[in-house]
Amino acid sequence: MNVTLRGRTEHFRTVSFDAAKNSVQLIEQRLLPHEFKIIGTKNFRETARAITDMVVRGAGAIGATAAYGLAQGARAFRGRDLKKFSAQVELVFKTLAEARPTAVDPVNAMHDVRREMARGETVAEQQALALAAAEEFANEDARHCEEIGRHGAKLIRNGMKILTHCNAGWLAFVDTGSATAPMYAAQAQGKKFHVFCDETRPRSQGATLTAWELAQQNISHQIIADNAAGHLMQRGEIDLVIVGSDRVLGRTGEVANKIGTYTKAVLAARHKIPFYVAIPLSTIDWNLKRGFDIPIEDRHESEVLGAWGVTKAGRREYIRVANPTSGARNPGFDVTPAELITGIITPVGIFQPKELWNKLRR
Amino acid sequence: MNVTLRGRTEHFRTVSFDAAKNSVQLIEQRLLPHEFKIIGTKNFRETARAITDMVVRGAGAIGATAAYGLAQGARAFRGRDLKKFSAQVELVFKTLAEARPTAVDPVNAMHDVRREMARGETVAEQQALALAAAEEFANEDARHCEEIGRHGAKLIRNGMKILTHCNAGWLAFVDTGSATAPMYAAQAQGKKFHVFCDETRPRSQGATLTAWELAQQNISHQIIADNAAGHLMQRGEIDLVIVGSDRVLGRTGEVANKIGTYTKAVLAARHKIPFYVAIPLSTIDWNLKRGFDIPIEDRHESEVLGAWGVTKAGRREYIRVANPTSGARNPGFDVTPAELITGIITPVGIFQPKELWNKLRR
Numbered sequence: 026m027n028v029t030l031r032g033r034t035e036h037f038r039t040v041s042f043d044a045a046k047n048s049v050q051l052i053e054q055r056l057l058p059h060e061f062k063i064i065g066t067k068n069f070r071e072t073a074r075a076i077t078d079m080v081v082r083g084a085g086a087i088g089a090t091a092a093y094g095l096a097q098g099a100r101a102f103r104g105r106d107l108k109k110f111s112a113q114v115e116l117v118f119k120t121l122a123e124a125r126p127t128a129v130d131p132v133n134a135m136h137d138v139r140r141e142m143a144r145g146e147t148v149a150e151q152q153a154l155a156l157a158a159a160e161e162f163a164n165e166d167a168r169h170c171e172e173i174g175r176h177g178a179k180l181i182r183n184g185m186k187i188l189t190h191c192n193a194g195w196l197a198f199v200d201t202g203s204a205t206a207p208m209y210a211a212q213a214q215g216k217k218f219h220v221f222c223d224e225t226r227p228r229s230q231g232a233t234l235t236a237w238e239l240a241q242q243n244i245s246h247q248i249i250a251d252n253a254a255g256h257l258m259q260r261g262e263i264d265l266v267i268v269g270s271d272r273v274l275g276r277t278g279e280v281a282n283k284i285g286t287y288t289k290a291v292l293a294a295r296h297k298i299p300f301y302v303a304i305p306l307s308t309i310d311w312n313l314k315r316g317f318d319i320p321i322e323d324r325h326e327s328e329v330l331g332a333w334g335v336t337k338a339g340r341r342e343y344i345r346v347a348n349p350t351s352g353a354r355n356p357g358f359d360v361t362p363a364e365l366i367t368g369i370i371t372p373v374g375i376f377q378p379k380e381l382w383n384k385l386r387r
Numbered sequence: 388m389n390v391t392l393r394g395r396t397e398h399f400r401t402v403s404f405d406a407a408k409n410s411v412q413l414i415e416q417r418l419l420p421h422e423f424k425i426i427g428t429k430n431f432r433e434t435a436r437a438i439t440d441m442v443v444r445g446a447g448a449i450g451a452t453a454a455y456g457l458a459q460g461a462r463a464f465r466g467r468d469l470k471k472f473s474a475q476v477e478l479v480f481k482t483l484a485e486a487r488p489t490a491v492d493p494v495n496a497m498h499d500v501r502r503e504m505a506r507g508e509t510v511a512e513q514q515a516l517a518l519a520a521a522e523e524f525a526n527e528d529a530r531h532c533e534e535i536g537r538h539g540a541k542l543i544r545n546g547m548k549i550l551t552h553c554n555a556g557w558l559a560f561v562d563t564g565s566a567t568a569p570m571y572a573a574q575a576q577g578k579k580f581h582v583f584c585d586e587t588r589p590r591s592q593g594a595t596l597t598a599w600e601l602a603q604q605n606i607s608h609q610i611i612a613d614n615a616a617g618h619l620m621q622r623g624e625i626d627l628v629i630v631g632s633d634r635v636l637g638r639t640g641e642v643a644n645k646i647g648t649y650t651k652a653v654l655a656a657r658h659k660i661p662f663y664v665a666i667p668l669s670t671i672d673w674n675l676k677r678g679f680d681i682p683i684e685d686r687h688e689s690e691v692l693g694a695w696g697v698t699k700a701g702r703r704e705y706i707r708v709a710n711p712t713s714g715a716r717n718p719g720f721d722v723t724p725a726e727l728i729t730g731i732i733t734p735v736g737i738f739q740p741k742e743l744w745n746k747l748r749r
Contacts, residue, residue, distance in 0.1 A: 058710035221716065224691065224709075226588055226612040232692070232709035240712045248715040250588040250691050251613045252647025256683070256721035259649065285614025287621065288650060291657055321618070329586065329612050330594070332694040334706030344696030344706055347586075347594035348420035350602045353610040354583065359618035 026195045026209065028061060028241050037063070038200050040081060040089040040163060044156065047100050049093045051081045054196055058237035059335050069098035069117045076124035076131065083197025084130045084271070084308065085166040091121045091131030092159035095138045099155040102148060110148045114139070127322075133307065134162050163199045169305040170201035172372035177207025177267065177303055178214060180370075185218040185264045188254055191225045191283035192234035193269020193303065203303040204269040205238060207370065212244055220246040221263065223254060225283060227328035227355060251285055258296040266293050266300045267370070271358060272319060273302065275309045275386060278363030278378025279316030284356055290365035302361075302378075303370040311386060316360035329353035388557045388571065390423060390603050399425070400562050402443060402451040402525060406518065409462050411455045413443045416558055420599035421697050431460030431479045438486035438493065445559025446492045446633070446670065447528040453483045453493030454521035457500045461517040464510060472510045476501070495669065496524050525561045531667040532563035534734035539569025539629065539665055542732075545578050547626045550616055550655075552585040553645035554596035555631020555665065565665040566631040567600060569732065574606055582608040583625065585616060587645060589690035589717060613647055620658040628655050628662045629732070633720060634681060635664065637671045637748060640725030640740025641678030646718055652727035664723075664740075665732040673748060678722035691715035 027034050041050045048065035049072045056062055064080065066072040072094035075081055081090050098117030102110050118139065122132050141158035145151035181187065193204035201209060208220060220239055225231035232248045239246040249257070257263050266289055272281040280286070280302050293300040313319065330347040347353070363378035376384055389396050403412045410427035411434045418424055426442065428434040434456035437443055443452050460479030464472050480501065484494050503520035507513035543549065555566035563571060570582060582601055587593035594610045601608040611619070619625050628651060634643040642648070642664050655662040675681065692709040709715070725740035738746055 058713075059707075222713075224588065226586065226614060229708050232713075236710035236713035240710055246713065248691055248709050248713055250646065250717070252588060252645075252650060253716065253718055255650035255653060256646060256718050257716075259721070283614075284612065284618060288614060288617035288654060291617060291654055292650060295653055329610055331696055332706065332708050334693055334708035336698075336704050336706055342698050342704065342706055344694065344698055344704055345421075346591050346694050346696035347610050348598035348602055351420075351584075351594075351598035351608065351610055354615065354619075355612070356615055356618050359621070 026200060026238065026242060030061060038163070038167070039086045039196055040093060040199055042093045042096070042156070042159065047097055049090060049097055051075055051090065052196065053080050054082060054234070055080060057196070058233045059341065066097070068101060069094045069120060072097060073120045073124040076121070084128070085170070085198030085305065086196065087125060087128060088130035088134035089159070089163040089166055089199045091124070092134040092138050092162040094121045095135045096155040096159040099142070100152045102152070105148050107148060110151065114142070130307070137162055166198055166305070167200040169372040170195070170198050170203060170206045173203055173303050173305065173370055174201055174206030174210030176375050177301070177370040178210035180265060180299070180301065181207055181211035181216055181218055183216050183218070186221065186262055187218055188221045188223065188263045188266045188289065189235060190223040190231060190268045190286050190289055192230040194235050194238040196234050196238060197269070203305065204267045205235070206303060207267060208244060209242060212242065218245070220244060221254070221257065222246055222248045223251050223285065223289070224248055225285065226251055229332065254289055255292045258292050258298060263298055266298060268302055270302050270304050270308055273304055273309050273369060273381070274313050274316055275311040275381045276314055277316060278366065278381055280361045280366060280378070281316065281319045281358050282361065284359050287359040287361045290361045294365045299367040300365060301368050301370050302366055306371055306373070306385065309381060309385065316362065319360055321359070322357040324355045324357045326353035326355050329355045388562060388600065388604060392423060400525070400529070401448045401558055402455060402561055404455045404458070404518065404521065409459055411452060411459055413437055413452065414558065415442050416444060416596070417442060419558070420595045421703065428459070430463060431456045431482060434459060435482045435486040438483070447532070447560030447667065448558065449487060449490060450492035450496035451521070451525040451528055451561045453486070454496040454500050454524040456483045457497045458517040458521040461504070462514045464514070467510050469510060472513065476504070492669070499524055528560055528667070529562040531734040532557070532560050532565060532568045535565055535665050535667065535732055536563055536568030536572030538737050539663070539732040540572035540576060542627060542661070542663065543569055543573035543578055543580055545580070547580040548583065548624055549580055550583045550585065550625045550628045550651065551597060552593060552630045552648050552651055553587045554592040556597050556600040558596050558600060559631070565667065566629045567597070568665060569629060570606060571604060574604065580607070582606060583616070583619065584608055584610045585613050585647065585651070586610055587647065588613055591694065592645070616651055617654045620654050620660060625660055628660060630664055632664050632666050632670055635666055635671050635731060635743070636675050636678055637673040637743045638676055639678060640728065640743060642723045642728060642740070643678065643681045643720050644723065646721050649721040649723045652723045656727045661729040662727060663730050663732050664728055668733055668735070668747065671743060671747065678724065681722055683721070684719040686717045686719045688715035688717050691717045
């Protein structure tokens with residue numbers, strides 16, 4: 026999407042590749058929203074570290090990063106010995122797969138790349154195919170998000186007030202995003218609307234990343250405390266909710282997403298406000314039988330006990346907010362049942378959660 | 388309640404009076420939870436400033452502070468001229484009433500004190516009566532909270548997990564608190580239970596004040612993000628919710644309280660978890676006809692856009708968390724309808740919200 030720096034507007038992807046330098050180019054997301062910086066990794070190990078250290082995060086974005094990282098590692102090989110080359114590729118694959126062990130996207134993306142590479146007969150051919158496949162993976166991720174936008178934009182009418190939770194924006198994908206895609210598409214169609222961004226404690230991705238994205242795209246928006254959405258719904262100030270998801274169960278239509286999503290769905294149902302979940306098809310899990318079995322990560326309590334930000338003097342600091350002798354409980358995700366979800370916005374159309382199995386199962 | 392400082396446990400009230408020094412003694416609440424300090428005001432103007440600057444906050448606590456402040460101002464008068472004395476008392480009353488103009492408690496408390504003073508015939512008698520009346524006001528506030536505890540403790544069974552929101556603890560009253568009173572009483576009865584404190588963004592009173600209180604009283608507790616209660620309820624990890632209130636409508640049973648209370652009530656109703664509101668009778672508004680008419684203060688956006696806390700180096704700092712080019716919407720309170728409330732815990736018993744009018748109206 027567009028980013029305006031010192032008055033100049035330029036288009037960026039979250040992840041891209043500099044073929045001349047054999048370098049993966051990443052938006053350094055840990056500096057956002059306070060600083061915008063592109064970093065280039067020198068080799069596949071640096072790329073793996075960028076995934077581990079959350080320079081880049083979000084399903085689509087880390088998938089593309091791993092795909093590019095595999096091509097980067099393959100292209101760094103010197104020589105024509107296919108056996109040695111394959112051993113090198115294996116090492117690269119393993120290193121990148123271990124960068125964030127619980128994520129499935131990097132592994133899936135790299136499988137795509139390796140399948141394409143197998144069509145080449147020489148090292149040079151396989152190296153070229155690796156980069157082409159990684160580019161295709163990234164392009165496809167961006168295209169899918171655009172399609173989500175095309176379908177989802179129909180839900181947005183002039184004057185609407187839309188609530189979103191956490192960041193399912195272009196920073197989490199290669200471009201455009203999932204939950205934000207309908208907003209960007211509606212804006213391109215000239216529609217006017219207002220977005221409330223849930224702060225999304227404890228990591229505040231709504232207040233930092235989503236708010237930054239919307240500000241860059243000149244979309245009217247305000248950040249609210251996670252406590253405030255219920256009151257705004259009660260007063261008729263929210264017309265539509267769109268969120269993303271980490272995993273949608275194809276069998277049941279249940280949606281796992283950032284902690285707090287379930288709460289917003291319960292409130293929306295009470296107030297008869299449409300609640301939509303926007304996802305690429307790769308987010309659908311066709312195997313798991315019930316949402317209760319989705320593992321809910323208990324994250325470190327320091328996230329709840331304090332906050333990261335910038336002091337008046339401009340230093341980036343963690344501050345302890347909570348009572349120093351108290352601990353915290355910090356579940357990272359929750360599961361929203363299908364009955365609370367109006368529809369799932371996908372690149373191939375909008376479906377009721379219970380329809381996924383019959384209409385989209387491959 | 389008890390506070391342990393450097394290994395020594397001592398009983399404190401939020402507000403008390405040092406007659407020898409003619410000084411109102413206050414816990415400096417702005418330093419909590421990072422530092423515990425008692426400050427003494429030198430004169431009624433300093434007492435008024437302590438109310439304005441939120442050294443002391445909470446309905447009962449500022450009521451008692453104003454009552455003591457009036458006695459303090461009256462006792463500072465030198466001479467026997469009743470007319471001059473009355474003029475002085477009038478000035479003190481006005482100064483303290485204007486310290487926090489929207490609050491009703493200071494004015495109500497000072498009316499009580501002035502009514503008692505009127506029984507005296509000399510300046511000295513009125514001065515003595517002023518202090519006695521202020522002490523009686525503070526004692527009564529503490530007694531009411533203890534009665535709330537006595538009734539509310541019956542709701543707490545061994546092994547329960549209790550959710551509370553914001554701070555309706557002893558720091559908001561003279562002692563014991565409202566929402567916390569049943570917990571302190573149940574603990575005194577030897578019951579074991581666990582409390583989840585909602586962080587309560589944007590001002591984090593749950594993470595700071597309530598967590599500090601519970602830690603001081605050795606009550607098992609954890610802070611959670613405001614987003615997490617829904618998930619915990621879904622997994623059967625919350626058995627009871629107790630909150631306080633800023634205003635309960637006697638006619639309808641509607642409850643105004645800190646933003647986010649309504650959300651917790653909606654979630655509790657969905658999960659059939661009892662939801663109680665603990666209040667002294669002075670919190671009941673017998674006049675207002677509907678909750679929609681309760682004015683909801685829109686507070687400064689800086690509260691949502693950042694946080695106060697302590698850096699690793701021990702400095703108290705405000706950090707900006709949110710995107711610097713985004714604004715915020717910050718409603719301070721919300722209104723929970725009677726249908727979502729299991730009961731109102733008062734000093735004279737537990738009532739269904741719709742019963743207040745018939746059973747308690749004076």
